[in-house]
Amino acid sequence: MRVLSALLVGVLFGLGLTISEMINPAKIIAFLDVAGSWDPSLLVVMASALAVSFVGYRIVLARRAPLFGAAFQLPTKTTIDRPLIVGSALFGVGWGLAGLCPGPAISAAALGKGEIYVFLIALIAGMLLKDGLAPKRA
Amino acid sequence: MDIAGFTPVSAAIGGGLIGAAAVLLMALNGRIAGVSGIVAGVMAPLRGEGGADFSWRLAFVAGLVLAPLLASLVKGEIIAIATPHPLWMMALGGLLVGYGTRLGSGCTSGHGVCGVARLSTRSFAATATFMAAAIVTVFIVNRILGF
Numbered sequence: 001m002r003v004l005s006a007l008l009v010g011v012l013f014g015l016g017l018t019i020s021e022m023i024n025p026a027k028i029i030a031f032l033d034v035a036g037s038w039d040p041s042l043l044v045v046m047a048s049a050l051a052v053s054f055v056g057y058r059i060v061l062a063r064r065a066p067l068f069g070a071a072f073q074l075p076t077k078t079t080i081d082r083p084l085i086v087g088s089a090l091f092g093v094g095w096g097l098a099g100l101c102p103g104p105a106i107s108a109a110a111l112g113k114g115e116i117y118v119f120l121i122a123l124i125a126g127m128l129l130k131d132g133l134a135p136k137r138a
Numbered sequence: 139m140d141i142a143g144f145t146p147v148s149a150a151i152g153g154g155l156i157g158a159a160a161v162l163l164m165a166l167n168g169r170i171a172g173v174s175g176i177v178a179g180v181m182a183p184l185r186g187e188g189g190a191d192f193s194w195r196l197a198f199v200a201g202l203v204l205a206p207l208l209a210s211l212v213k214g215e216i217i218a219i220a221t222p223h224p225l226w227m228m229a230l231g232g233l234l235v236g237y238g239t240r241l242g243s244g245c246t247s248g249h250g251v252c253g254v255a256r257l258s259t260r261s262f263a264a265t266a267t268f269m270a271a272a273i274v275t276v277f278i279v280n281r282i283l284g285f
Contacts, residue, residue, distance in 0.1 A: 005166040006194035010201020011208070013159035013171060013247075018209045018217060020152020021145065026220040030143055032276035037143065044149035045156070046250065052157025053255035060161055066168030073168055074256070075243070080263045087242025088249070088264040090234045092271025096279065097223060098231025101246045102239060103173035105232075106199055108219055110206045115221040119232040126236020127178050135186040 002068045014107045020045045023108040025099025032096055094126075160252050167194060172248020173202070174239035223285060242268075 021027045022045060030039035065071055095101050098119050100108065105123060108116045160171040179195040182188030210216045221228060239245040242264055244253065249268075253261020279285050 002194045003197045007197040007201045009159050009163045010198035014202040014205025016152045016155030018206045020149045024219040032272050039143040041149040045153035048150045048153025049157035049251045053160045056161030060165040067166045069168040083241050087238045088267035089271045090238030092268035093275045094231040094234025096272035096275025097227040106202045110203045115228045119228045122229045122232025123236040126233040130237050130240035
């Protein structure tokens with residue numbers, strides 16, 4: 001059930017990205033280009049997503065456990081540290097260069113455009129560069 | 139402002155679906171809908187880690203890929219996208235997004251939507267940082283370098 005629900009939620013998430021055109025790098029760059037012909041659509045996407053998730057999380061997290069699991073798994077770290085800021089800054093630069101973040105890049109891969117695959121291969125390389133390929137020694 | 143390019147209605151509907159998906163993943167599986175973390179998790183078995191979570195993460199990624207195909211089917215044509223920046227920027231961008239989201243523990247979905255919705259100060263800081271960095275990057279690339 002966990003796998004089936006993740007598949008359906010993935011489809012829903014992807015439809016959200018597709019309908020809002022967030023899978024289109026040109027649309028993302030038009031939002032980030034505040035000194036050009038600025039397209040504020042992404043701001044509406046964020047506001048709408050936050051309105052739904054803010055209310056929805058409050059209802060869901062008031063329950064004891066998820067439907068298909070023993071407990072809710074939430075991040076426990078609360079300190080703003082160097083890796084958080086440096087990592088987010090690097091991510092932001094990459095987001096601006098390509099006009100893609102991870103979710104939209106994966107959805108856009110379905111549309112068969114070569115540039116998207118170049119981005120995705122580099123994205124996976126970047127992740128492996130940080131996380132490592134071989135098992136970590138204890 | 140680009141009035142012709144501004145699409146508030148589809149943005150609001152799409153955003154609502156993204157929010158609903160985030161809430162559902164928490165309600166059903168008890169997980170944050172952070173795409174960078176989920177993708178990294180799909181590769182975790184390479185290091186002999188995260189075996190138990192591999193299947194649902196791969197299913198979520200499959201759903202993301204399936205969605206634009208379904209939308210294209212309904213629309214009767216492949217959804218059009220454009221990549222305005224040169225290929226080397228796509229490659230360098232991918233590398234930075236991959237490394238940066240792992241170092242910073244999240245991306246637009248995990249920090250920007252799920253984290254901010256939980257009022258996490260870390261996610262507020264991360265979102266402000268990547269938004270600012272991206273805006274400065276596009277300003278340099280588009281307005282100063284003239285791409």
